[in-house]
Amino acid sequence: MAIDLARLRYFVAVAEEGHITRAAERLDMQQPPLSRQIRLMERELKVQLFRRLPRGVELTSAGHALLPEAKSMLARFDRAMEITRRAARGEQxxxxxxxxxxxxxxxxxxxxxxxxxxxxxxxxxxxxxxxxxxxxxxxxxxxxxxxxxxxxxxxxxxxxxxxxQEEPMIVALPGNHPIAKRGKAQSISLASLANDPFILIGPQGTGLHDETIAACRAAGFMPKLGQPAPRITSTLSLVAAGLGIAVIPSTMQSVRIAGIAYRRLRAPGPKAFxxxxxxxxxxxxxxxxxxxxxxxxxxxxxxxx
CATH class of the missing domain: 3.40.190.10 (Periplasmic binding protein-like II)
Structure with missing residues (x-):
């Protein structure tokens, strides 16, 4: 037999208050409808939940047995409803x-x-x-x-x-590259690197790979392809080993690896998306x-x- 959750709330309120009128005030309802709902609940369960006293009510043994279970059921229901609401709001x-x-x-x-x-x-x-x-x-x-x-x-x-966001792209050079020895202040043209092998990040169809190819074409040459690298870390390791150069996002300058020099590209240079x-x-x-x-x-x- 299913029990109305509303009646469970009525039962808990009356049990905690020990008085139907005070429970009705707590539930923001009138006393006669609350008394009627409690009687209907007792009739459905075929047990007496409360003993009526001159000034209030008290739980019977059946009522004492039901109270913790009723509180647990209501708590689980309230928790389920709150989880549902949080999920609907994107909070869970x-x-x-x-x-x-x-x-x-x-x-x-x-x-x-x-x-x-x-x-x-x-x-x-x-x-x-x-x-x-x-x-x-x-x-x-x-x-x-x-x-x-x-x-x-x-x-x-x-x-x-x-x-x-977009950010400028820079070039990572081996530390012994002739351009790396000129100092950091002066930006360089991408075309000046046309004879160097380019280490490209990832396969064709990858953002930085395709951006590098497009930038070289815009500078008037097709890049010589060096050993490909699957990730930026392996790319920089290959540059440090002197196996080529790489065009990378400017924020990668924060990665300090021995044997690598970073240089700015002359405007208008390529942008990393x-x-x-x-x-x-x-x-x-x-x-x-x-x-x-x-x-x-x-x-x-x-x-x-």
């Missing part, structure tokens, strides 16, 4: 966030993740590093909700990319909250010089 749930390998060096990215964690501590964030092609695969397999990407387009079904990829049709309230946080921080973040 989970989110898988992809991050391009060079993205954490941009202050906007860790700042956004930190702000979201602080604002929505009950959301479980799973962070996964991935190049553009890896992110595409995870979106296609429903294993990714949103991603910080370096490519302005992600060729996954239904996925769009919102631009967040950062965007947020997600499915426009995704109804997830958690995703909407994440997008709102990132966009808000992006608007208040000054451009990278």
């Amino acid at each position: 749930g989970s989110l898988c966030v992809g991050i391009a390998p060079t993205a954490p060096f941009i202050p906007l990215v860790p700042k956004s993740i930190r702000a979201f964690r602080e604002a929505f501590p009950m959301v479980s964030l799973v962070l996964e590093e991935g190049l553009s092609n890896e992110v595409v695969s995870k979106f296609d397999n429903d294993q990714m909700d949103v991603a910080f990407v370096r490519a302005p387009q992600v060729l996954a079904q239904g996925v769009v990319v919102t631009p967040l 950062l965007g947020l990829a997600f499915r426009r049709s995704d109804p997830s309230p958690v995703l909407k909250q994440f997008l709102n946080v990132v966009r808000s921080i992006a608007k208040s973040t000054p451009p990278i010089q």
Whole structure:
């Protein structure tokens, strides 16, 4: 037999107050309807829950047995309702966030993740590093909700990319490169590096790989391709070993590796793109909250010089 949750609340209020009139005031209702609901509950259970006293009521043994169970049921129901409301508001749930390998060096990215964690501590964030092609695969397999990407387009079904920031690209040179010995103050032209082997990050279709090729073409040459590198760390290791040069985002200057010199490229130089990829049709309230946080921080973040 199902018991109305409202009647359980009435029962608990009367049991705790020991008086039907005071319980009615607590429940913001009249005393006669409350008395009627208690009698109906006793009739349905076929037990007496209260003994009527001259000034109030007291629990019977059956009432004493029911009270802790009633409180537990109501607490579980209230908790379930609150979880449901938080999920609907995007305050609870989970989110898988992809991050391009060079993205954490941009202050906007860790700042956004930190702000979201602080604002929505009950959301479980799973962070996964991935190049553009890896992110595409995870979106296609429903294993990714949103991603910080370096490519302005992600060729996954239904996925769009919102631009967040651009930053200048610089060149990483081996420490013994002739240009590295000229000093840091003067910027260099990309065309002056046409005879050097270029170490490209990731395969074709990856943001920084394609951006480097496009920048070299704009400078009037096709780059000589050196050994490819799957990640920025391996790229810089190859540069330090003297196996070539690499065009990288300017924020990567914070990575100090012996045997590498960073130099600015002459304006107008290439720009590294950062965007947020997600499915426009995704109804997830958690995703909407994440997008709102990132966009808000992006608007208040000054451009990278």
